[in-house]
Amino acid sequence: MSDPTSPATPPAYQPGGYAPRPAAPSGGPGSPGQPVGSPFATGRYVPRTETRWLWCVAGLILSIAVVVASVRLFVLTPAWRMVDQAAFLGSTLGREQVEPYAKVVLGVVSPLFLVGATIVAVVLALARKAFGDAVRAVVVVVGANLTTQLLKGVIERPIDDLPQATYGNSLPSGHTTVAASVVAILLIVVGRSWRPLVALLGVLYAGATGIATLALAWHRPSDAVAAFAVVAAWSLLVLIPNRGRAVPDVVVNPLRILVSWLLGVAAVAGLTVGFVALSVAFARAGGDLSSGSALLEPVTRRAAYVGACAGTGGAAAFFVWWQLLARR
Incomplete structure (x- = not known):
């Protein structure tokens, strides 16, 4: 007779839904990947089929496409390269108000910070006996940051x-x-019930x-969007399993559902506002690159800068949202 507390045994169906699985003896896990007493669990289980690999493959392809499109449009296409520059110039508007905060945010980023975060991620993975996740975290950090430096060296922007x-x-x-890779590896190594909170923060x-790199005129908006895409590509690449496997049930996590919706809405809103604002700047500039170009007018630079900040925030939400969905 099969053990009713075995992870392989699906929960019994009762009117109104699936019955909670009895707690495993000796303090063991109540279900695969979900400890008993999780602060975000509801205790209800829903059968499903593992589809993570589909999210990973689709997200990997999309991330690579975003990097290629960023280079093709904002580096190699004169008109859109000009719009990218307009957003860069627009950062001077209101910089005095945001500069102190931007410097604090960017001051955190350093090689020591990245190494420290990686060590913490590896320790968390090893504490959960998730040795594969420890390796994945190191691969993402090394791969993403080396890729960024390689692309910087080989891409030529006129x-x-x-x-x-x-x-x-x-x-x-x-x-x-650096910032996006730290978030990505934490999503990989933390327990399933904590991933929504990690994704939100x-x-x-x-x-x-x-956005801080834009505010201080350290980078153009396409630089930040491409960075998110590079990190997402590596994160989703290492998460592709060898095969899709059937998982009998998962715990319903209201926080995960809420965060997924919040990230999705933020991504759509930010990317939409960014696209509209950059399109307005594009239309006003009209391809004129002279010293009297509409590109240099305050209204054009402001529209491009607002669009760049919204689009950067939307891109961050989109790629973190996708990694959350892929990391079931």
């Missing part, structure tokens, strides 16, 4: 046609890559870092 251009290529953003930190 600047002769850009007003007030002081330096060439800066895509992807190194600071944003992580998107605030990663998004703030990306």
Whole structure:
């Protein structure tokens, strides 16, 4: 006779839903990946089929496409390269008010911070006896940050046609890559019930870092978006399992549902506002790169900068949301 507390035994169906699984003896887990007494669990279980690999593969392809599109549009296409520069110039508007906060956010980022965060992630994974997750965390950090530095070196951004251009290529953003990779590895190593909270706090930190690089004119908006995509690509790559496997049940986590909706709405809203604002700047500039270009008018720069900040925040929410869904 099968053990009713075995993880392989599906819960009995009762009117109104699935009955809670009895707690496992000796303080063992109540279900795969979900400890008894989780602060976010409801105790109800719903059968499902593992589809994580689909999310991972689709997200990996999309992330690579975003990096390619960022280079193709904002580095190699003169008109959109000009809009990217307009957002860069627009950061001077209101910089005095946000500069102290932006410096605090960016001051956290350093090689020591990245190494320390990686060590913490590995320790958390080993404490859960998730040795594969420890390896994945190291691969994501090394792979994402090396990829960013490699792309910086091989991509050439023409600047002769850009007003007030002081330096060439800066895509992807190194600071944003560091922040996003820290969030990504924490989503990999923490327990399932804590991932929604990590995702919520992580998107605030990663998004703030990306926007701070714009506010201080350290980077153009395409740099931050490409950085999010690079990290997501590595994170989703290491999460692709060898095969889709059937999982009999998962705990219903209201916080995960809430955070997923919040991230989804934030992503759609931010990316929509960003697209509209950058399109307005694009239309006003009209391809004119002269010293009297509409690109240099305050209203155009403000529209481009607002769109860049909204789009950067939306991109952060989108990629963290996708990683949360992929990391069931």
